[in-house]
Structure formats: C-alpha cells, structure tokens
Amino acid sequence: MAETVERTRTVMVAVIGDGDPRGPDAHRVLEWAEEVGALLARGGASVVTGGLGGVMRAAARGAVGEGGLTIGILPGDDPGDANEFIRLPIATGLGVIRNLVVVTAADAVVAVGGRHGTLSEIGLALRMGREVVALGSWRVESDRAVGGPRVHRARDPREAAQLALRMAKDGPIRPS
Amino acid sequence: MAETVERTRTVMVAVIGDGDPRGPDAHRVLEWAEEVGALLARGGASVVTGGLGGVMRAAARGAVGEGGLTIGILPGDDPGDANEFIRLPIATGLGVIRNLVVVTAADAVVAVGGRHGTLSEIGLALRMGREVVALGSWRVESDRAVGGPRVHRARDPREAAQLALRMAKDGPIRPS
C-alpha cells in the first residue's frame, strides 16, 4: 500500500532563499528563483517554499505560471500571510522551526541566494538526508570527510532545476 | 492580493484522534472518523490529518471516497509513511511537534475519540485560536472564566461535520 502512495504522489522540490533580497544582484536572484520555479513545474514537480516574499514568491510565481502546484509552509498561524502564488498554504505556528518542514517535505532542495536563514535550511536539509542544489548561494565544506547528501553547485537556473529534478526522482548524484 | 488568496483557497478541516484505537468502541470510532471525513469533503473542505493510521486513515479514506483533497502532516521524514488515502503527504521531521502543525494548518478541528496525543492537539488548537468539535472525545473545562475558542460537543458525525464546516467558513459559533 505504501508503495502505491510512493508511486502516485507528485515529486516535491523546495526552493529556499531570501525573503527580501537586497544588494546589486537582488533583481537577478529573483529572476533566477522565478525561472527555477517555472522549470521545476514544467518538469512535473510541486514547488514547496516558505510561502512569504522574495525568493519564495518569485519561485511560486514561476511555478504557477506553468500550472504547477505551490505549497507554502508558513511560519505564522494565518494562511492569509501566504503570497498570492501559493495554492496550498500550510500555516504552522512554528516560527523559525518551519524551516525544517520546508526542506523535509521536499525530495530535493534548491537554494537561490540567501542569508543565514537559508544556510540553516541547507544544514537541516542535509541533516534530513535531502540533496541540495545551490545557485549563487552558500558553499559549505567540511575540514573532515563527511559522507551522505551534498550541496551541488549549479551555474544557472536550468542546471539547478535539472539537478534537483533528477535527484528528487532518482536519488543522489554521486561524483564518479 | 492577500484577500484574493483568502477568497480562493479551499477551507481546511483537521480530523484528529487515535492512531490505533482500542477497546470495545474502537470500531465505532473508526466508522465515525470515516463518516466525518466523507461529510467534510462533500461540504467542500480539504481534510488535514497526521497522515498515519487509525482515525487519521479512516478520515482520509472517507474524504477520498468523496473526491476530497487529503493532506497528511507526518511526524517522520519519509512521505512513504503516509496512509494510502493521503493525496498530499507533508513529511515534517518534527516528531510530537507535528501535532501543532496539524491543527494550525486547519480552519477548524474535529476530534474523534483519542487519547493524550489528541488532548494535546485540542489544547494546541485552542491556543492557536482554532475552534474544536469533539465527538466521543475529551471534555475540557476551566475552573475559571476563559474566553476565546471553545470545544463544541457533537452527538454524531453529521453534527460534527456541520459545526466544523460552519466555523471553518464563518468563524466561531458563540452560545447566545
């Protein structure tokens, strides 16, 4: 029975990043997020985000434009906080901790830009066994050998979406 | 814009209760849960549960039988843990704390039977401002006057679903 669920449910990819990107490249970050969202939806994935502004809104906007399902895992208790491109708002009341749900609910995670909140989500994603694709985001490396899921760097939205879709469907891509 | 979201999003009702009901009335509890799930879906609500067995599975089964959307807020990190009637599994990694999300994600809550986990969900629902309908479940009363959301006792699945749908759509029903 569990197998049936596994087979029929849609693939879910989280897009994480800054809720209010600033600086000279803020515009580009939002464009990237929107394109990643669109490409994920076109690839058949539902897009999970934190449901608020900035990268979360841009990714949802891209996904909705391609007819995709957008799920917003909100920190507060009011579903009305969700941006207008979220089709399914999940109000959690969890505050900061909702970050754990955003990445655990997904089969793979794409980080676009981002500050410390995004870094915490990357760490939690790896902790929960989710592969992460980083686009203009954090580089994390250990001084010691660490196995398991990794952060894969992508050069552009197309590569980011492709990597994420592939890993969400088939599991981790390991360096040969 | 937020208004638009509010207007178009589907009403969500949580059904909470025992994941493994026992005792002489276990069968009746499951029948109740399934009927509540069916009536909620027929009334146009999406049904949120904890996504596992017992009351959660019965309610989802009822809802799916009426073509409803079923959302499972899972305690673990594997979407494959969801019962076969969950259309949208949300793996949270939260453990016990996922109980907060189940009730906060909903506009109103129906408790069918249940033990201490269900009581904690009732308490959290009221704490988060959600009205609760209890069907063969917990009675909670304060020694002191306490305003705000309440637990409304229902006699049967029909009354439970009606009360929950009405409050999810129009807000709390206050004794006149």
Added chain:
Amino acid sequence: MAETVERTRTVMVAVIGDGDPRGPDAHRVLEWAEEVGALLARGGASVVTGGLGGVMRAAARGAVGEGGLTIGILPGDDPGDANEFIRLPIATGLGVIRNLVVVTAADAVVAVGGRHGTLSEIGLALRMGREVVALGSWRVESDRAVGGPRVHRARDPREAAQLALRMAKDGPIRPS
C-alpha cells in the same frame, strides 16, 4: 553510569499558568503560584517555568525565596526576557513550542489557573507521560477510558506541592 545521573540529579517540577492573569481571582492565583514555588523548593525540587511574567514569575519568586534553583524556558532568543527570579534562563527561539520543553524537562507539573496555553501544556505533559496537578485550573476528562498519566486536582498550594513532589520522586499516584 546513567543510574548515577538519575540518582544524583535534582528533582524538577514545572509550574505552568497564565503569564498575565486577569479577573477577580488574579491576585489569588499569583499568591497560590508563589506558595507552590516556595513549597516545591523547600521540598528539594528545582522549579521549571516558561520564564516570563504572571504565574511563571510568582512561582520563581517563591522558589528563590527558599533558595531553590529556578529554570526559565523562554520562547524567544534573548535570555534577558527572563523575569528577575530566574537563575538559569534557557532562551529557545521555539515560540509556542517551548511549552513542550517546559513540561518535558520536568518530572511532574503543577498547573495554577491558566488559559489555553496552559491547557496545551497540560495536554503535552500527559502526552509525554508527566503527571499533572491542577490548582484552580483545567478539568479534562475523556468520554472513553484512557490509561496513563492523569490530572490530579488539588484544593490548595500545600496539597498541590505535596502531590507533585511525591509523583516527581516516586512516580504516579494511582487511585486505589
């Protein structure tokens, strides 16, 4: 080794209740909380609270007056939020979820008055296997037989502290 820890560590009792009690009996609720805190400390227990005002502050004040250790499990990220009678502030960043920690960190729980937040803590305490003593607080009863930890009603601070200390040290008191 674990045994050693168990033997030497101090017993911990949580006191929960309203952070800002109102109404005609608010004064009495605070007096009760302070007396409960004092009696618990005199009985050798450390007192755990949510670290803020009202009942939390009164209980800590009572405990500190008897030379007891007071631990404040704060919802925010600033230890400076703790009331002045907290000797060990634990800033959690958890928001509402810190309620789970308050009761889980304790060996037994005393509820003095309280509104919905307190009810959620009572539910979570029972869920986590902690016995609860209620003083002018919530009455919770199930329509169905439910085993495990219970809410014990006390008539005054003395009975509340005695019951809590006894259960924190020796385990649950079962009706004969």
Added chain:
Amino acid sequence: MAETVERTRTVMVAVIGDGDPRGPDAHRVLEWAEEVGALLARGGASVVTGGLGGVMRAAARGAVGEGGLTIGILPGDDPGDANEFIRLPIATGLGVIRNLVVVTAADAVVAVGGRHGTLSEIGLALRMGREVVALGSWRVESDRAVGGPRVHRARDPREAAQLALRMAKDGPIRPS
C-alpha cells in the same frame, strides 16, 4: 530588573559536534572537545551541549573537571539519557529540533568536528544571531555579501575557547 538578570547570570557557551566521531582523527576531535570544555569552564562559562555522547560528552567531561556547570539539552523525553557529566539535563522531546535550543540557549557556539547535524546547528546559530567558532569543523561561505554573525576558524582548543569566551562576554569580533 532585566538588567540585573543580564549582569548576574553566568555566560553560556555551547559546544557542538559529532555524537559518535569516526575516522582516523576521531580521537583528536574528542581530545579537542574535552580541552575546549575545560577552558570554557575555567573561563567562567557554563557549557551547553546536546547532552549525549562523543563531542557532547567530552566537552562536558572537560568542563566538570574544572568545576563548571554543564547543561544537556536532550532530544528525547528521558533525563536519564544524559551522559554522566551533565549536571543539569533538560529533556525536551523535540527530536532534531533540540538543535535550535542548544545554540539559542548559548551566548556563543564552538563547533568541534561534526557532520550534517553540526552544520545545521551552525546555520541555526547564525540565524539566531550567535557567533560561531569552528575547530576542524565546517567552512561556510556565501557567494554573496551577507552581514551579521560569522563563523570564526580557530587553530586549536585554546584559540577556540578564547574567541568564544570573548564573544560570549563582549559580543562579536569584527575583522578590522
């Protein structure tokens, strides 16, 4: 009054790292953790850890050897899970989420070695505004300019403890 609390309370430093370090340098990691714990206690800090084995146990052992207070923020609900060098076990029932409490409860954080759980704690620490000192642990860098708290790399336990104590007491050290 809040000021009084701030002035009198002890400084708290978290030591995070692997609960079961493996590989050729596992022994060195544990030695480092024990030395860091000892130096922090000698410097007047209480040591917060996740309360279990490996780096958590080694750091607590070092601190206790210098007469320091050791606080263990446990993921489970049994204070008996704490290692034998924890003087104050806080059972949380939070699972993975207890990582947020470990770092938020502290004024500064030292990471010794560590895998993905440690990376998630580093991310959460920065997210909550805590400075992090890394000793043979993760390097995190952003592709974009990000202000706020940072990860400071230390060469040995002495430098790690000094940096952490200084930042815990006086606030962040900024590159000049």
